[in-house]
Amino acid sequence: MALSSAGIGSNLDVDGIVSKLMSVERQPLTKLARQEASYQTKLSGFGTLKGALTSFQTSVRNLSDISKFQGLKVSAADATVVTASATAAAVPGTYALNVTQLAQAQKLVAGGVVSDIAPVGKGVITFDFGTIAGGAYDAVTGKYTGSTFTTAGSGVKTVTIDSTNDSLSGIRDAINKAAIGVTATIVNDGSGTPYRLSLSSSTTGAAASMKISVANTAPDTGLGTLLNHNPAGSQALVQKSTAQNAEFTVDGIAVSKPANIASDVIGGVTLNLLKTTTTPTTISIARDTAAVTTAVNDFVKAYNEISKNFVDATAYNASTKTAAILNGEASVRGMQAQVRAVLTAPITGGASAFSRLSEIGVAVQKDGSLAVDATKLGNAITNNFSDFAGLFASVGKSSDSLVGYKGFTSATKPGAYALDVSQLATKGSATGTAAVTGTALVIGAGNDTLEVLLNGVSSTIQLTQKTYASAADLAAEVQSKINGAPLFSAAGSAVAVSAPGGILSMTSNKYGSASTVSITGGSGQANLNFVASGATVVTGLDVAGTVNGMPATGNGQVLTSSSGDSAGLALTVGGGAIGARGTVNYSQGYAHQFDTLATSILGTTGSLLARTDGISASIKGLGKSQEALLARLAVVEKRYRAQFTALDLTISSMNTTSNFLTQQLAQFANLASQ
Template sequence: MAITTSGVGSGLDINGLITQLMTAERMPEKQMALKKAEFEAKLTALGSVKSALSTFQGTVAGLTSTSQFRKMSATLADTTIGTVTVSSIAAASSYSLKVDQIAQSHKVKSGSYSSIDSVVGSGKLTIQFGTLEQIDPADPSNLNPDGTYEPTDTKFTLNAKQAAIQVDIGPGSNTLSGIRDAINAKKAGVTASIINDGGGFRLVLSATESGADASMKISVTDDDGNATDAAGLSQLAYDATQAVGSGQNMTQTQQAQSAVFYLDGIKITKASNVVSDVLSGVTLTLQKATEGKTTSLSISRDTSGVVDKVGEFVKGYNELMAQLKELTAYNDKSKEAAVLQGDQAIRSVQTQLKGILNGVMAGSGDLRRLTDVGISFDKAGVMTFDTDKFGKALTSNPDAVASLFGAYGSTTDQQVKYISSKAATQAGNYPVIITDLATQGIVRANTVSNTNFDLTGLSTSFTIGINGKSSGNITLEAKNYGSMSALAAEMQTKINGDTGIKASGITASVVWNSVTERFEFSSTRFGKESKVEIGTASADAQTMLGMTTGKQATLFGGTLMSSTITAGVNDSLTLKVNGGAATAITLDAAAYANGNDLALHIQSKLDAEPALAGAKVVYNSANNRLEFFSANTGTNSAIEITSANPSVRETLGLSVRAGVTTGLDVAGSIGGVQAQGAGQVLTGQGEATGLALEVGGGLASPNGASRGMATYNRGFAYQLDQLLTSIQSKTGTLAGRSDSINKAIKGVDDQKERFERRMVTTEARYRAQFTALDVQIASLQNTSSYLNQQLAALTANNRR
């Protein structure tokens, strides 16, 4: 560029010269600005890509839940009789329905009181539930018009599944309102209210559960010493098998009854109006009887919702691809490239998405590709959706369609249930082998007479520990229970109603084993955390119930494959019991009729050896296995098989092992790799890592044979969802590319900063140079003026 000045000497235009020079020096600054703008445009475009991916992921996530592919719908022709809901496991069909009777809960009322603050009495209320039967249902005189029962024609059978409710009524809560509040504070099975009927105030107790087996029986421990008279707290006693005023002191206002209905002519009785265990996956909520008429119940497959979601997925994919294409395109006409043209990160995203969508699922079924359900690509790469083809596939094989999209697990054994999986779980088919079923902690009482059900005049009490939680003192009512099973039911309701046990969410089971003539106490929980221990037992509890304190060792056998004993093959066992010497028994070779007969024979051999006298064996028919246990409880309770014929494990399910005082976790393998057991849940390792299966029953795998196959698939939607999450994560493809661009922008900013510093130095240098030049020019100008003056003077002198 040309440099101009306004003159020489002191007239030199220094600022103008420097400005023009600096303009030339700053030419690279424009290139840096353009470069930064280009990077920022890419960063903005990547933000748009991330937003588009997030939008697409929303349509993908809607397809990861496999239940929607098996969604069903149901309708009742007469909507006034109730409602119906269905789950994905329901089967399409139609039924006729007739409702004769709906379920209702039991209600009783007290006598009339002048005020809600009237004193009733103090002591303890024990509320139990059961079935109140009329011995002669055809005799209407059994139930009187006033709501009372004729006790001689009435029978009450305790419902062992419902825990007893115990309510302490102290001096501070002995009024009508205080008793109401004390009962309601329990929040367990009964609701209390006070009604003013115009003539006074009555306490009304309502069972929260409906059904014929939820009738209330209210026993009283009255501080006045009489538990049944119509005085003190005994005014609230209610036992329909006792006389009015002598135990039947409240009056029934609503009878407990079950729902009775007919499905395709089959009579069904249920305790609740909410019925979910008649048709698999179908829940009926009954509201009124049909008065002899029938209506129809229709169940069909609902495909509309999932078809819409697949359509949104297809639309979302096409919109995403169109946006990526626009951001990476090159315009041949304008010779201009889009902002992300050639970007490696975007190409990687496109490649990964297409790789999943063009993949093939593991397995051998007909539905393994998206094209098999009507999702394909045209020549331009646009995704298309054939709704008819998809609908047909969904109707004919919903499980297979579900496995194409979501993470889906299934099993071939109905008693082995898929629970869950993890991100590390690999798709595949895994054989399941169960070496040990989960068991419950159990204590078996000593043998007692099967007529020890009359506790009249006895003090029968005990404490018990369930899963590490201890009960308070449990006292059984001193009466004749009529049967050992009824006595077992009484103990179960009292244990499960104990404050300490109930507060921990723990439940126990008590049964009378009529074969071995002993009570069996067990935790309803499975696994090594399942524990039972008798804490204390009164003298009468020890005599009548056979209860002794402590834990009890049990040795659980595997599946009993045969009841045939062959000499020299499976006839020999060596056991140690309660710390005694190891002692061998040899069984008699014979083909025993069943497992129970075999157990009786083994018991005879145990009884014949003094060192094994404490060992007992029973046959568990539900699980088809032999169970050995020590008759002792406490620290001296132990049992162990120390040796056995090689074939004993195969035929009798017995192996060398020690007994336990707790339950056993399920044990076995998934896909040939030893799995982790916790209660009834078996969790895989290796390729099956995180694959959780619940083994609800059945038998241990005989001779190592499989309990069926567990299949796990990670469908297209699941894989896409995982990929999109990874791409958009802080360490994903887009984040890495954004970080790279941000570093480049920072590099430009750093370059600009260095450039600015250099411009300051350059301008200062130019200014110093031109200032020095100005001084030199001024000096020359002064010299020139002086010389001119001298020359002029000389010239003038010469003229003179």
């Protein structure tokens, strides 16, 4: 008969015995758990260190921005007249500004109609932008008399009105949707014909006046009646706001600009004109020394924080005999050594007068931290303000004023590199075979189209049918239509068309081998003397030369070194002579180097990830060992229980036999005594 519970038959504590035996067997499992806990703690420690390194990188990356060390402060005596900002190119000084007129956009208003949803007419509306000159302007009627209109050549824009949008509301929406630089609105003036279309140029300036031409869709004439507007002729609209330039003086020098924001008046300074003046106001430009001081102190703070993180992570307290989480970790000591190595090495390349932090008053203390000598820093800023960027950021400096530093790659090494230019960049151009005169100036239905290839993009344009006063007048029309073609505008391409000696000549707005312009067909090709066999078509050239004696690659005006220590160094050659063009110095400042180092440490092949991957692999291995040990312990426990259960049964059987024999012997004894 089987026992219902182990130990009942033998009085053995089977569960207790097995439990104590298994506690001994489980000791290796406890050791594995301690090892896993240790690894998890280290993994947590590396996670904290990673966070600290990431914060450090963010700080130094912000400080590797050259603008942090080249800032200028601009202030105006009267901020209600003008506000201003400056770049590193600005020169400190003071300027007297007097504003006599603000720039504004033209606004035209059409005659009223009874309904804004009733059909007005169908056709194609053409907008051209240019300058109105001469004659007289009546501010009461909003009309010009005896004036001329000269296109700006920025490109004509068209809007098609058909049966889906031929109401006043539809016309408004079609103009706005076309995004042609004109904003349309409808105003209800409360009269018997209350709905009036208002058209505002999106661009300020005298050259942004509108000329509106309508090609009616027969037999409709309503669209043309409403919107045909030629400042030099019939004007259906009323001008409510005149297109005008901003007029002002800087130190007594008269300036006229198409917008109230001007960035090309004072070098490196952007002016934002707000109102006219009765007396001049002063604009002051000064170096932002406070910003540089803040940037240097921020750099010191960032370095000290990461340095402390390394020290804390590897510390050992001798008195308490307590080690920090990452104490003894060779990878952490390696990272710490790399950071210190960057700090102790001088900046090379020669793009800055400074090569060490100590030269600006930043010194290493006995505990490895940095401290700032405010007096020495202030003197350095005062005497060498422009050189601070080279001590912290990645900068380039050319000895040739027409050569600009554009950029670098991770392959570029600090150094001084000689530049030699063998070819300057040029723009693509096309020139007709002969002057356009006489009947050639008459553009009609048989000669009004041109197929144009501009910088690799083709489009067909249609010239306005009329008799042009001169070749220059026709050149302005060709330029306006080409620059107004949507395909060219979308690609950022444009042309300048002139007519020296009556011969039309077109030049692309871009530099380099991709710069081309030609008339490839159209009914007006021969009329303008651009027949394919005779017209002179010149493809643009890329800049060519060497950097540090090694071949470089040209792309437009940008020359990029392709090999050697200067590989990746990009320079802009804006003109000048062929031949030796001086030296370009390139330096990588401390903030830039720390950013690069942090990227290396934190990257997918960096030491931090390699170590944490190793720890994770060890934890995974321990997990597998624990699983295997648990499986073995289950077998051992099962075996122990089987063995002690068998012993329990045996002892129980023996006890039963013993009890039986005892009873029998007792009975024999009783019989014998009788």
